[in-house]
Amino acid sequence: MVNTTYQVQGMTCGHCVSAVTAEVGGIAGVHDVQVDLATGRVTVDSDQPLDTEVVRAAVDEAGYNLVDA
Template identity: 75%
Template sequence: MVTDIYQVQGMTCGHCVQAVSAEVGALAGVDEVQVDLASGQVTVTSAEPLDPAAVRAAVDEAGYDLVDR
């Protein structure tokens, strides 16, 4: 198992959390997505390391911005 923490900007409500969780959770290999609305942190647990471009695209599809690490 691999756990990565991403920083996402622009989330302000429960709908935001739901949208990001759904898009990132749909990526191949993702087992769990936890979103902390207050901090903007998105914790993703997956079987293998995820392609950063795929995570960025999923967050973008949800309507938010992934902060560069």
């Protein structure tokens, strides 16, 4: 299991958290997504290391921006 933390910009409420959790949770191989609204930190458990561009696309799809590390 791989655990990766991303930084997401623009989430303002619980609905935003749900949208990001659902989109990122839909990526193949993702088992768990934890979002901290206050910090914008998104922690993802996955089978294999994830392609950052796939995560970025999911975050974009939800309507938010992945901040480059």
